[in-house]
Amino acid sequence: MPDWHPMLAAEERDPGTWTMVDPDGREYGxxxxxxxxxxxxxxxxxxxxxxxxxxxxxxxA
Known part of the structure; x- marks a missing residue:
């Protein structure tokens, strides 16, 4: 997917903690x-x- 960038996939599930998720929904960081x-x-x-x-x-980054 050429338009996807990992920094756009950060989810702040808990305050002060960001989970990085790939296009398939897998957590990687x-x-x-x-x-x-x-x-x-x-x-x-x-x-x-x-x-x-x-x-x-x-x-x-």
Whole structure:
């Protein structure tokens, strides 16, 4: 599907937690907003495996 982009498939099911869903409805990633050492960061998990923390959503896109 050429017009589909993963960032358009983010579902905020719980406050501060975004679930990434592919065109077939399968979950492939989770982004959670967290506070770490006084900073606001995003915890990224892809395919059930931790991908790390980032200060911006663009950094892991």
């Amino acid at each position: 989770v982004i959670e907003i967290r506070r770490l050492d006084g900073r606001i960061v995003y915890r990224v998990t892809v395919m059930g495996r931790p991908a790390g923390y980032t200060g911006t959503l663009r950094a892991k």
